[in-house]
Structures are given as structure tokens and as C-alpha cells.
Amino acid sequence: MSRSLVLFSIGPVQNFIDKARKTSDLYAGSSMLSDLIEFAIDTLKKREPGADIVFPDKDIKSKPNRFVAVIENQNDRMGLKETCVYVENSVKRKMVSTAKGLFRTLGYEYEPPGFVRQAESFLEVYWVVLPIKEQPYHVRYQEIDRLLNAVKNTRIFEQLTEGITQNKVGETGRKCSLCGERNALVYSSEDKESDKINPKTGLKRNFIAPTAVNIFHSLKKKAPFPLAEGEGLCAVCFTKRFYRHDEPLSAFPSTAEMALMDTLYKLDDRNVANYRKLFGDVFDEALFYEENLTERYFKKYKYPIGALERAKTMLKHIYESAETKGLKFSGYYAAVVLDGDDMGRWLSGEFLQDKSRLLRFHKSLSKKLGGYAREVNGILVPPKGKVVYAGGDDVLGFINLNYLAGVLDELRRKFPKLEELETTCREKKSSASLGVAVAHYKTPLSEVLTWARRMKDEAKREEDKNSLAVALIKRSGETVKTIFGWEMENGSPxxxxxxxxxxxxxxxxxxxxxxxxxxxxxxxxxxxxxxxxxxxxxxxxxxxxxxxxxxxxxxxxxxxxxxxxxxxxxxxxxxxxxxxxxxxxxxxxxxxxxxxxxxxxxxxxxxxxxxxx
Structure with missing residues (x-):
């Protein structure tokens, strides 16, 4: 019976998740990758019943993009290689079947040309198999981690050719509104002229590929996450946008709702309920801001113009009620990124007193981080905020400003003390760094996420890491930023x-x-x-x-x-x-x-x- 180590990774991660125009895009992208890695783990365990998943912890809701397994089986190394190839192909088939299934929910029998090809070529799946044999686990783990990084540095380029017209070859046509990388194959437009093909270019109006499908009428009937007028998506971003199509619109709050979450929670009176009813089934919390009660805004988002004046009157009463309770309709919220410091070194066993206990340490670490992920999901709950993902040593979420300091304190304070694990060297203390971006709800989400991650990186560049970096992105365009070590001299955060x-x-x-x-x-x-x-x-x-x-x-x-x-x-x-x-x-x-x-x-x-x- 042979014993082997498997390291399996699915990507791209940050590049895919952060390309979002809506918070629901962000949440769906994170959920999709988490579900795919969970599917990969389940597929491996069915193929290899002797597989022991070292990490991540099986109970983590938001799975990280990779897993480590120790497999004991009677197959040789080539047999295990075939298993990993099978898992890789299964994951890619799962991605394609998910994309096709979501397109079918709109009532179409066939997807547009190039749709499957885009979905197939999207995922970057990497894996390494290494027999453990005589060498101890910690030696083989360090080697397999190095090998996976080397494999990732060898990229295979695949040319996409959808968008071919009568005169041109290659990706001719408009790019996806979300990622800007692949051709838009699905779009939404009420204007029937947009479906006509220009005989000179062979493209639809607004530079849309001739084979792209207009799903405007299907969206009105079936989809809870409609595309904006004129928005076009590739197969991958279409799948991300509609991935949580069976969940209610309120499943993940918008940036406007995030900014108002505490105020609306405390206000919660009949005026608010009646105001929501005025707009029917589709309501956007941005309508709680007086600046959006205009004819232009109502026409853009298809709200009834006849309700405009009544909406202004009702909102005025809501403001008056809020003022008596000391509540404000702030337009700002915070995005937070938390990342464990030196996690690569912890995982490699650098801080262990006894390196031979690395496997046991990994299992203990996995449970610790799994427990922390569950705690994060209990901290960032309305009206305090909302979790996008909590993968153990990394967290992405949104915080209502009324709770900012307290939530940051709790997130950092409850980060696992890895030095307390029985196999670690107690001279090294675990820590985490946090990056925060405070922004207006109308600031592009991609910009807010970029700033939050940038501040996290700046915090981790500090000598001892374990820092907090905050950027305030004002609506005027000015950005103010600051960095401080997490603990003051007296030990308080x-x-x-x-x-x-x-x-x-x-x-x-x-x-x-x-x-x-x-x-x-x-x-x-x-x-x-x-x-x-x-x-x-x-x-x-x-x-x-x-x-x-x-x-x-x-x-x-x-x-x-x-x-x-x-x-x-x-x-x-x-x-x-x-x-x-x-x-x-x-x-x-x-x-x-x-x-x-x-x-x-x-x-x-x-x-x-x-x-x-």
C-alpha cells in the first residue's frame, strides 16, 4: 500500500472575485470557487476512499482555493495521477454544466457559440502528487508546496476565437462589462435596433458580437439579478452574476444597504415598510437617498415616474422620524480585508519545535482556522455587517460604520493564537493584519476592493506586520490613509x-x-x-x-x-x-x-x- 501527498489548487481567485460591479457579484464569485473546491474534495474522496483531507477544515463555509490530502491506496503513483486528472476534468465539467444550466433557466435551449469554450478555458487547475515513502511529511510538504508554485509559473496560453466575423478572425466584438477580458456573449437591451447586424462590420449595434444573445425579455420574466440596460457579459461573468439566482434579492446587501444597515434596523417603522412597497418587488436601498429621487434615476432603473413626488414626500417623513431618534442616513461604509501574518511559514513548520509533528500540527491548525471562520460568520451579521468569505486565515467583508471600531477589534482579537497549539514554538506569536477602505456607496466597488487590499498589503509591509491600515476614500476624490501597529504600548488595540x-x-x-x-x-x-x-x-x-x-x-x-x-x-x-x-x-x-x-x-x-x- 502506497502513501502519497496531494496538493490541489483552483484559480484564478482574487482576479475573478474582485471583478465585480455589485456586492452580489462579489459574493457569488466567492461562493462559486468555494463550491468548486468542495466539489473537487468530494470527487477525490469518492475516487479514493482512503483520502484524508488535512486542510481545509470540512466545516468551513467559505473553502479556500486549495486543499491538501494524504492518500493511502493500493494504486501506484500513475494511478493517483489518473485520479487527479479525473478530478481536474470533473471540476471543469462542473463549471461548464453550471454555466449551461444557468443559461437554460432563462428559457433558451442552446447557448450562444463560444459560450462553452469560455467556460471551459476559464479555470486554472493545478495539482501535484508526491509519494511520501521514507522521507517524513514535513520534508515532502515543503517540496510539494515548492513544486506547485513552479507549476503555476508555467502557464499555457489558449487563444479564444469566438467573435469571428465574415472579414475578421479572432475576438472581434465588445468585451465583457464585468471582466473586460472575454467577449460579451450575453447582453440586455430594450432597444430592438441593438439586435440588428451592421453589414459593414458584421457586428450588432454597440459593437456586440453577431452571435451574442439579447436576454432582455427573458430577464424580465425569470431572473432576480437582471443585467443593466446595455450591459454585456461573457460566459464566466454571466455564470457569476446568476450563480445565486435562486436566492432572494436581499441575500447579499448592496453598498447602499450596507451604509444604511444600522439606521434602517433601528428605524424600522411603518413609514419605511410603506416606502418599500411603493416600488414593488425590486427595491434598491439607494432610494433612501434624496439625491436619487429624480426623473433621470427613475427612468434609468425603470421605476414608475408617477411615484416620484409621493416618494419624495414619504422619504421626508422618514428623515424626520430618523432625526428624532438621532439616526443618520450616512452614505459611507467600510470594506475590510484580514490576512494572517506569515501563514506560509506557519504551514511549512518553520516555527515548530519538532518538525516531525507537522502533519499533526496541520490538522490542529485546520480545526483552529475552521473555528475562527465560524466565529467571523457570527461577528459580521446585520446590522454590523456582512461576510463575503471567511476562509480561515483570510477574511473579506463589509462593515457598517456605526460598528467599525468594535468589529475590527473583535475580528483581530479572536484570530487564533497558533502559538498555543501543542506542537508550536511558543516564542513566535501568531498575528494578522487588516486593511480597511471607507468609501461612499457610489464609489465603484472594484476601486473600494483595490484600496482595501492595498491597505492590507501596506499593513503587512510593516516590520512586525500585525498592523491596521485604513484608507478613507472621500466622494470629492481625496483619499486619506494611515497605518498603525495593532497594539499600543499598554497592550490595548x-x-x-x-x-x-x-x-x-x-x-x-x-x-x-x-x-x-x-x-x-x-x-x-x-x-x-x-x-x-x-x-x-x-x-x-x-x-x-x-x-x-x-x-x-x-x-x-x-x-x-x-x-x-x-x-x-x-x-x-x-x-x-x-x-x-x-x-x-x-x-x-x-x-x-x-x-x-x-x-x-x-x-x-x-x-x-x-x-x-
């Missing part, structure tokens, strides 16, 4: 400072003018590297500026002495926080940006008292 400053500004205890004044006072102290000098004057100057910005009012039954003591204590607390933050910052630029972001969020979050940030 930097998010506690963020939450405290936001809370003080939100409750109106201090005017945010002190931030502007601190910047004006201390900018001249910056040296060429952005660091500050003259520390001895910092404390007194910050205390003076914070005192001037204090807006705490005396309570109606409060004694004058008690009021002065309460005021003095609040000022002292904020001064200490600001000084501690300054001492922890890499430069005044990071310090000022941190305060600017806190002030901006404080302006956007709800005003009701007792809010848990």
Missing part, C-alpha cells in the same frame, strides 16, 4: 483609541476643530522625514487645544463643582489618548490622517446615546 475619539466627537463633547488646530500647530515641527521634534511642548499644547474644543454642557441638576470635575476628567482622558497615539505613530502624517478619519467617521455615525462602537 489601536481600535479602542479610534472608537474613543469617534465616540467623543459623535456625542458632541468636543468640536473636531482641535484636530485642524493640532495639525496647524505641529506641521512646522515636521522634519524632512515627517517626524516631529520639540516633544516637550506637545503635551501642554494639545491640552490647550482640546480644552478650547470642549463642548460639554452642564446638566440641569448638576452641581458646578461636579460639572467642572467631569469636564476636567473628559479633557484629561482625551489628551492622554492623543498623546499616546502620537507616541505610537510612525510620523505626524499618520497621526493627523488617523484623527481626520476618526473625525469623518464621527460625523457619519448615528447620534443615539449608548452606542457600542
Amino acid at each position: 489601536v481600535t479602542r483609541v479610534l472608537g474613543k475619539i469617534i465616540d467623543e466627537l459623535k456625542q458632541g463633547n468636543f468640536s473636531k476643530s482641535f484636530i485642524r488646530n493640532i495639525r496647524a500647530e505641529f506641521n512646522p515641527l515636521l522634519d524632512s522625514n515627517g517626524h516631529y521634534n520639540a516633544r516637550y511642548i506637545v503635551r501642554e499644547e494639545i491640552k490647550r487645544l482640546v480644552s478650547r474644543a470642549c463642548m460639554i454642557k452642564k446638566g440641569p441638576d448638576e452641581d458646578e463643582r461636579d460639572f467642572e470635575n467631569r469636564k476636567r476628567l473628559k479633557i484629561s482622558e482625551l489628551v492622554e489618548i492623543l498623546l499616546k497615539l502620537m507616541s505610537e505613530s510612525r510620523s505626524l502624517n499618520d497621526y493627523f490622517s488617523f484623527l481626520d478619519i476618526a473625525a469623518f467617521i464621527g460625523k457619519e455615525v448615528n447620534d443615539e446615546q449608548g452606542k457600542n462602537l
Whole structure:
């Protein structure tokens, strides 16, 4: 009986998932890859009953894009190779059958030419089989990981030829609206002229390939995720867009809904329910913003023009009701990316005291990360936010601003302490870095995701990693960013400072003018590297500026002495926080940006008292 190690990977991952115009695209893309890797695992286990899946944990909802298995069977190495080829082909057939099945749900008997070819050529499946034999598991694992990376660097190019016209050969025609890589084979247009072929170019109007199918009328009857007017998709992006077609529209919140999630949850009155009914079955939370109640917006998204004036009146009453409860209709939300630090080194066994126990460590690690993934799915729930995927050591999700500091704190605090596993070296502590992008709901989703990942990468470039990097993408086009180590000198997370400053500004205890004044006072102290000098004057100057910005009012039954003591204590607390933050910052630029972001969020979050940030 032979014993072999198998490493199996399906891609592309980030490039596929992040190319999304809607949050539902993002969620569906993540779900599709997770389901495919789960299908691959199940197929392998049916073919090889002796397969032991080392990781990922079987209970992780969002499976990562690869798995490791130890297989004991009576076949030789070539037999196991045939098994992996079979699994690879099965996964690709699954992708094609899924794409074809979704197209059939629209009522078409045949898909357009090139549709199957696009679906077939999309997946990048890589695998390596390595016999374990005399060498220990940890040696073979390091080797198989290196071999898989080498295989991925050898790419096979396959030319796609759909879009052939009478005069031209190759991919002639308009590219997919979502990925911009493959030809659009499915599109939606109410204009019948768009279906006519131009005799000069051999293409349909708007540079659509002649064989592309207009599914406008089918969408109106069958699909819960319609394409926008004039939008065209390739087979792969069509599959992603419609992958969760059997789920309700509310299965994954839009960016507008994400920004309003807490406000609508707390408001939840009859006015809101009646307002939703005004628009029928298809409702977009962007309609809660007065800026979208225009004839142009209604015509673009096919809302009844006759309901416009009534909608304006009803929304006004909703705003009035929200104001009495201290609720705001903020247009901003946050995207967060969390990634475990040095996970490659943890997996390789570099931090193990006894390398021979790597297999046992992998199984323990798999369960730990599986447990963390389940916790993440319990943290990011409405009205706090929503998980796109939680694969164990990596997380992508959205957070409502009212809960930003608290959710970030919880996500990082509950990240597994891998050093506590029995086989690890306790001198090394596990950690994770977080990248956050705070953006307006109308900012293109792809841009928000790019910034979130960019900030995560910047956080991981810090010397000790274990950092938080935040970018605020203002609607004006300005972007403010800051990076801080996760833990302050006293061991408390930097998010506690963020939450405290936001809370003080939100409750109106201090005017945010002190931030502007601190910047004006201390900018001249910056040296060429952005660091500050003259520390001895910092404390007194910050205390003076914070005192001037204090807006705490005396309570109606409060004694004058008690009021002065309460005021003095609040000022002292904020001064200490600001000084501690300054001492922890890499430069005044990071310090000022941190305060600017806190002030901006404080302006956007709800005003009701007792809010848990």
C-alpha cells in the first residue's frame, strides 16, 4: 500500500472575485470557487476512499482555493495521477454544466457559440502528487508546496476565437462589462435596433458580437439579478452574476444597504415598510437617498415616474422620524480585508519545535482556522455587517460604520493564537493584519476592493506586520490613509483609541476643530522625514487645544463643582489618548490622517446615546 501527498489548487481567485460591479457579484464569485473546491474534495474522496483531507477544515463555509490530502491506496503513483486528472476534468465539467444550466433557466435551449469554450478555458487547475515513502511529511510538504508554485509559473496560453466575423478572425466584438477580458456573449437591451447586424462590420449595434444573445425579455420574466440596460457579459461573468439566482434579492446587501444597515434596523417603522412597497418587488436601498429621487434615476432603473413626488414626500417623513431618534442616513461604509501574518511559514513548520509533528500540527491548525471562520460568520451579521468569505486565515467583508471600531477589534482579537497549539514554538506569536477602505456607496466597488487590499498589503509591509491600515476614500476624490501597529504600548488595540475619539466627537463633547488646530500647530515641527521634534511642548499644547474644543454642557441638576470635575476628567482622558497615539505613530502624517478619519467617521455615525462602537 502506497502513501502519497496531494496538493490541489483552483484559480484564478482574487482576479475573478474582485471583478465585480455589485456586492452580489462579489459574493457569488466567492461562493462559486468555494463550491468548486468542495466539489473537487468530494470527487477525490469518492475516487479514493482512503483520502484524508488535512486542510481545509470540512466545516468551513467559505473553502479556500486549495486543499491538501494524504492518500493511502493500493494504486501506484500513475494511478493517483489518473485520479487527479479525473478530478481536474470533473471540476471543469462542473463549471461548464453550471454555466449551461444557468443559461437554460432563462428559457433558451442552446447557448450562444463560444459560450462553452469560455467556460471551459476559464479555470486554472493545478495539482501535484508526491509519494511520501521514507522521507517524513514535513520534508515532502515543503517540496510539494515548492513544486506547485513552479507549476503555476508555467502557464499555457489558449487563444479564444469566438467573435469571428465574415472579414475578421479572432475576438472581434465588445468585451465583457464585468471582466473586460472575454467577449460579451450575453447582453440586455430594450432597444430592438441593438439586435440588428451592421453589414459593414458584421457586428450588432454597440459593437456586440453577431452571435451574442439579447436576454432582455427573458430577464424580465425569470431572473432576480437582471443585467443593466446595455450591459454585456461573457460566459464566466454571466455564470457569476446568476450563480445565486435562486436566492432572494436581499441575500447579499448592496453598498447602499450596507451604509444604511444600522439606521434602517433601528428605524424600522411603518413609514419605511410603506416606502418599500411603493416600488414593488425590486427595491434598491439607494432610494433612501434624496439625491436619487429624480426623473433621470427613475427612468434609468425603470421605476414608475408617477411615484416620484409621493416618494419624495414619504422619504421626508422618514428623515424626520430618523432625526428624532438621532439616526443618520450616512452614505459611507467600510470594506475590510484580514490576512494572517506569515501563514506560509506557519504551514511549512518553520516555527515548530519538532518538525516531525507537522502533519499533526496541520490538522490542529485546520480545526483552529475552521473555528475562527465560524466565529467571523457570527461577528459580521446585520446590522454590523456582512461576510463575503471567511476562509480561515483570510477574511473579506463589509462593515457598517456605526460598528467599525468594535468589529475590527473583535475580528483581530479572536484570530487564533497558533502559538498555543501543542506542537508550536511558543516564542513566535501568531498575528494578522487588516486593511480597511471607507468609501461612499457610489464609489465603484472594484476601486473600494483595490484600496482595501492595498491597505492590507501596506499593513503587512510593516516590520512586525500585525498592523491596521485604513484608507478613507472621500466622494470629492481625496483619499486619506494611515497605518498603525495593532497594539499600543499598554497592550490595548489601536481600535479602542479610534472608537474613543469617534465616540467623543459623535456625542458632541468636543468640536473636531482641535484636530485642524493640532495639525496647524505641529506641521512646522515636521522634519524632512515627517517626524516631529520639540516633544516637550506637545503635551501642554494639545491640552490647550482640546480644552478650547470642549463642548460639554452642564446638566440641569448638576452641581458646578461636579460639572467642572467631569469636564476636567473628559479633557484629561482625551489628551492622554492623543498623546499616546502620537507616541505610537510612525510620523505626524499618520497621526493627523488617523484623527481626520476618526473625525469623518464621527460625523457619519448615528447620534443615539449608548452606542457600542
